[in-house]
Amino acid sequence: MPDFGVRYTARQRVKAALPENFKARISTYTDRVNLGLDRTLPPTTTRPHRLHDAMRYSVLNGGKRVRPLLVYAAGECLNVDTPLLDAPAIAIELIHAFSLVHDDLPAMDNDDLRRGKPTVHKQYDEATAILAADALQPLAFAALSRIENVPADAVIGLVQLIADACGSIGMTGGQSIDLSAEGQSLSKQELEHMYALKTGALIHAAIVSACLLKVGLPPADAEALDRFGRDIGIAFQIKDDILDVEGDTEVIGKPAGSDEALNKATYPALFGIDESRARCDELLAGALGNLERFGSSAKPLVWLARYIVERGQ
Numbered sequence: 001m002p003d004f005g006v007r008y009t010a011r012q013r014v015k016a017a018l019p020e021n022f023k024a025r026i027s028t029y030t031d032r033v034n035l036g037l038d039r040t041l042p043p044t045t046t047r048p049h050r051l052h053d054a055m056r057y058s059v060l061n062g063g064k065r066v067r068p069l070l071v072y073a074a075g076e077c078l079n080v081d082t083p084l085l086d087a088p089a090i091a092i093e094l095i096h097a098f099s100l101v102h103d104d105l106p107a108m109d110n111d112d113l114r115r116g117k118p119t120v121h122k123q124y125d126e127a128t129a130i131l132a133a134d135a136l137q138p139l140a141f142a143a144l145s146r147i148e149n150v151p152a153d154a155v156i157g158l159v160q161l162i163a164d165a166c167g168s169i170g171m172t173g174g175q176s177i178d179l180s181a182e183g184q185s186l187s188k189q190e191l192e193h194m195y196a197l198k199t200g201a202l203i204h205a206a207i208v209s210a211c212l213l214k215v216g217l218p219p220a221d222a223e224a225l226d227r228f229g230r231d232i233g234i235a236f237q238i239k240d241d242i243l244d245v246e247g248d249t250e251v252i253g254k255p256a257g258s259d260e261a262l263n264k265a266t267y268p269a270l271f272g273i274d275e276s277r278a279r280c281d282e283l284l285a286g287a288l289g290n291l292e293r294f295g296s297s298a299k300p301l302v303w304l305a306r307y308i309v310e311r312g313q
């Protein structure tokens with residue numbers, strides 16, 4: 001039985017002195033999760049080669065790694081040992097990758113490009129893309145189950161958190177509402193509910209996973225991070241919509257797969273770009289307010305929250 005569990009060297013297990021500035025800190029954590037993902041995914045030399053090649057292509061073809069970064073930043077905020085955060089960071093990114101493969105399929109958004117490269121069904125074929133995504137989801141839970149030095153109730157808590165965030169009361173439910181809302185007018189409340197499920201649930205789970213790994217976390221701290229996760233998750237999707245509109249204005253017409261071409265119910269489409277920006281700023285301010293109680297240990301979370309709302313891609 002092959003074992004694809006993540007194994008770090010003793011040096012990597014030691015909590016390294018982290019660089020002080022944002023960019024250097026981000027690349028330290030990005031490298032860390034990329035290493036973990038690489039070791040978790042079966043090699044292409046393992047049969048079936050094409051399936052494993054497609055799985056690796058879908059995960060290791062770029063991506064900002066925002067969700068794993070949030071796991072590590074929330075862990076820093078609570079002073080959780082970095083190695084404990086690897087499993088949820090890897091699991092959540094694998095779930096995210098599988099959702100993108102499905103999201104790009106002809107039955108969903110029918111996109112040809114993802115991260116500037118052919119989508120998985122274009123690079124391979126539709127059946128391989130479906131199977132690769134199918135295999136990424138259990139791989140996420142297998143990675144989670146291999147977490148070491150964590151009490152069983154915390155592991156169960158992580159499995160429940162991430163399963164709920166991924167399922168019909170989370171991302172999949174949000175995607176279902178999104179598909180049935182095409183061409184419809186939703187209230188702000190309805191739209192934000194859809195965003196909270198479709199995109200927010202996994203982002204929220206990234207933050208809360210660090211909370212589950214902190215022994216003796218005061219309930220008020222857990223509640224503050226819970227609220228932070230909810231606000232920043234919705235802000236992430238509104239910003240994604242704004243970027244989609246801004247991207248479309250740079251090309252003539254409505255590119256296939258764009259929100260406008262798909263007649264999607266989005267914040268800019270329903271309430272305009274100015275209101276979308278204002279709501280993003282409002283959510284950011286609310287999110288940051290929840291971090292004040294943590295003082296300077298929340299700095300990486302503050303950086304990431306600002307990055308989410310101010311990013312250019």
Ligand code: GRG
Pocket residue numbers: 062063064065066098099100102103108115166167171172175198199236237240313
């Ligand atoms: C669970 C059966 C099943 C299907 C999945 C397709 C689907 C249901 C859900 C899709 C949810 C989805 C794609 C939401 C959009 C989230 C979003 C804004 C993605 C872009 O995330 P980034 O910007 O991407 O973090 P990178 O490329 O940086 O990783």
